[in-house]
Amino acid sequence: AQTVTQSQPEMSVQEAETVTLSCTYDTSESDYYLFWYKQPPSRQMILVIRQEAYKQQNATENRFSVNFQKAAKSFSLKISDSQLGDAAMYFCAYRSFIGTASKLTFGTGTRLQVTL
Amino acid sequence: KAGVTQTPRYLIKTRGQQVTLSCSPISGHRSVSWYQQTPGQGLQFLFEYFSETQRNKGNFPGRFSGRQFSNSRSEMNVSTLELGDSALYLCASSEIRGAETQYFGPGTRLLVL
Numbered sequence: 005a006q007t008v009t010q011s012q013p014e015m016s017v018q019e020a021e022t023v024t025l026s027c028t029y030d031t032s033e034s035d036y037y038l039f040w041y042k043q044p045p046s047r048q049m050i051l052v053i054r055q056e057a058y059k060q061q062n063a064t065e066n067r068f069s070v071n072f073q074k075a076a077k078s079f080s081l082k083i084s085d086s087q088l089g090d091a092a093m094y095f096c097a098y099r100s101f102i103g104t105a106s107k108l109t110f111g112t113g114t115r116l117q118v119t120l
Numbered sequence: 121k122a123g124v125t126q127t128p129r130y131l132i133k134t135r136g137q138q139v140t141l142s143c144s145p146i147s148g149h150r151s152v153s154w155y156q157q158t159p160g161q162g163l164q165f166l167f168e169y170f171s172e173t174q175r176n177k178g179n180f181p182g183r184f185s186g187r188q189f190s191n192s193r194s195e196m197n198v199s200t201l202e203l204g205d206s207a208l209y210l211c212a213s214s215e216i217r218g219a220e221t222q223y224f225g226p227g228t229r230l231l232v233l
Contacts, residue, residue, distance in 0.1 A: 037220065044140055047208060049224035056220075062134055095163065106153050110163035 006031045006098050010111035018088045018119050024071075025081045025114045027096030035101035038072065038079045039108070044092040052094070055079065057101070083116075091118045121147050123227075124213050124225035132231045138199040141228045145192050145213030152194040153222060154186060157208040166209075169194050170217045198230075206232045 007030045017023035029038070040052040055063045055072050062070050067087075071080045083090055095110040133139050145152050152202035154166040155178075165178040172179045186196040192213075198205055208229050212222040 005202060039223075046226070047229075048226045049210060049212075051221055052221070069233075088142060106151055106168050106212075106214060107165045107178070108155070108163075108212075108218070108222065109165070112162050 006033075006036075006100070006109050008096050008098050008109050008111035010096055010114050012114045013112070014115045014117065016117040016119060017090075019086055019088060021086055022082060022084045023086055023116065025083075025096075025116070027079045027081070027111055028044070029079065029098050031077070031098065031100075033100060033102060037099040037101065038070075039097040039099070040053050040068070040070070040079075040081045041095045041097060041110075042090075042092045043095065043113075044089075049095075053081065053090070065091050086118050088118050088120075091116055124211055124223055126209075126211050126228050128228060129226065130229050130231075132233065133201050134233050135201055135203060137201050138197060139201060139230060140195055141209055141211075141230070143194045143196075143211030143213075143225060145194070145211075146223055149213035149215050149223075150192050151214045151217050151219065151222075152188060153190065153198050153212045153214075154194070155210040155212065156180075157210060157227070158206070159203075163210075166196065168217075171214040175217060189192045202230045203232050206230060 038055045067084045093113045097108045151170045153168040168176040186192045208227045210227045211225045214222045
């Protein structure tokens, strides 16, 4: 079974600074998807960024980018120019590429605080 | 397009009762998945429905069940509620099974007293 580990329960960053959230995962599969989801206090889960394991290039979405290290099974999220609106819980998630299952396996989350 | 909607948003029940939660996916989306979120267990996959059939099931007791209708709307039911069933129940939809991205609804917060 796949597992996802987020070792940082809480992180803090000053506005306009850069922060990196860590995620490691365990799988025996060679093809899969990795995601970062953001959950603000409203509890709505919002997709931040997606990475396909077969793509060597790291995904980027505006201020958000990932460092995907397939051999190390590491998938960190970098948030540049942090904004107050970035404060939320961030979840790393894994989804198998095998077959057509849609099950997401989540990590325990990292609470990000953004300070002035 | 309207996003994923879930009703009700909040619910209070007592132990032993049953509850039904509803999820309407984004128009055109045919796959619906359900997740339970609790402080102790985190986010856990409940089940996935596609074309009115359960395609995948998480490790939950038989008290948790669901169904999907021909218009892709889905319901989940929890019978004989226990205190530990208090949680945020999230629904997610995607166009097809195995689609690259799932879109989540706002969730239903269930409190069991």
